[in-house]
Amino acid sequence: MDLKRAIMERISRRAFLDEPVEKLKLEQLEAAVWECNRAGDINIKIVTDDPAPFGAKNTYGMISGAKNYLAMIRKAGDPDGDEKLGYYGESLVLLATGLGLGTLWVAGTYNKNECNVKVADDEVLRCVIVFGNVKDRETLKEKALSKTIKRNTKEIKDLLLSDVMVPNWAVDGVRYALRAPSAQNRQPVRFVCSEDAVLAKVDETHENDLIDLGIAKLHFEIGAGGGNWEFGNAGIFTK
Ligand SMILES: Cc1cc2nc3c(=O)[nH]c(=O)nc-3n(C[C@H](O)[C@H](O)[C@H](O)COP(=O)(O)O)c2cc1C
CATH class of the missing domain: 3.40.109.10 (NADH Oxidase)
Structure with missing residues (x-):
């Protein structure tokens, strides 16, 4: 599939x-x-x-x-x-x-x-x-159970932070990241899009934040139609 x-x-x-x-x-x-x-x-x-x-x-x-x-x-x-x-x-x-x-x-x-x-x-x-x-x-x-846990599901604007025009592939990346499983459905990952880069970060306040970060990065990469992530909090995506 x-x-x-x-x-x-x-x-x-x-x-x-x-x-x-x-x-x-x-x-x-x-x-x-x-x-x-x-x-x-x-x-x-x-x-x-x-x-x-x-x-x-x-x-x-x-x-x-x-x-x-x-x-x-x-x-x-x-x-x-x-x-x-x-x-x-x-x-x-x-x-x-x-x-x-x-x-x-x-x-x-x-x-x-x-x-x-x-x-x-x-x-x-x-x-x-x-x-x-x-x-x-x-x-x-x-x-x-799923309805109870997923009461507060986020939208694209909650996950995507940007002051510039965001390319379509990045919006698509975030659209697929929205579907990523996360511990307690916290959806803690934020994608920051600037003129020359997209990065993904979590604030590391929860013990599973970095696992959630890796999951969301994979979803973003697939949604964006391919590219490469640098590992690490605030790691950069190269299209
Ligand atoms: C790292 C991680 C840990 C999780 N731990 C549990 C858990 O202990 N028990 C559980 O029922 N669901 C757990 N989940 C599932 C989440 O509750 C679920 O992904 C979230 O509510 C979003 O729902 P969805 O996966 O149906 O999109 C976990 C998910 C992740 C990513």
Whole structure:
């Protein structure tokens, strides 16, 4: 599936079916994880059949049937590590969406200590991305949860700061960034467009801001029709 379409179709899913993910889809995810780890010097791991971190008391009843996930692991000392997990992790989310799977970034409503994954002394497990088969349409409970969490969804003018004429590709970038998942739907990333550059920044007041930054940068890049981001808060985009 085209990445722009995957962005437009993706929503967080919280009710997973008790059906294993097809082998072919898992293999495609595995290949993509390997490539992300190589490109970003991170250590994402695929875990299947491990429901323990998502017991009802860990998810406050918000998530059901979760048992497959990507453990989002990075080097403890990597200053761009969170952002890279966001950027590369979201590319895996969009791949999974294209494969017809449901996904959910989870940083809060799970029990990290119950994840069946090895994390080295110089690494940190920052969050997980649950994936799996889901019903075609959201269940009533999923809809209600999503409506509550997404009460204050932002608009282009809230995310785009500029004193100059903004090129169409940058507006398109922000349009796709608006669709980016973010912790608690805070949508903390701002795009600043000046005469010669676009940069993306967060104020780093929330522990997941830099993960959200990486996710939003990928969405912007896809919406803008390609280009390159410098990693780092206030990193610059080159078209
Ligand atoms: C880094 C990160 C952490 C998140 N953690 C959780 C979580 O712990 N529990 C949960 O139900 N949703 C979590 N979410 C999903 C967000 O609530 C969701 O992306 C946001 O409400 C926007 O909704 P959408 O993804 O359907 O567009 C997280 C998202 C991100 C990006």
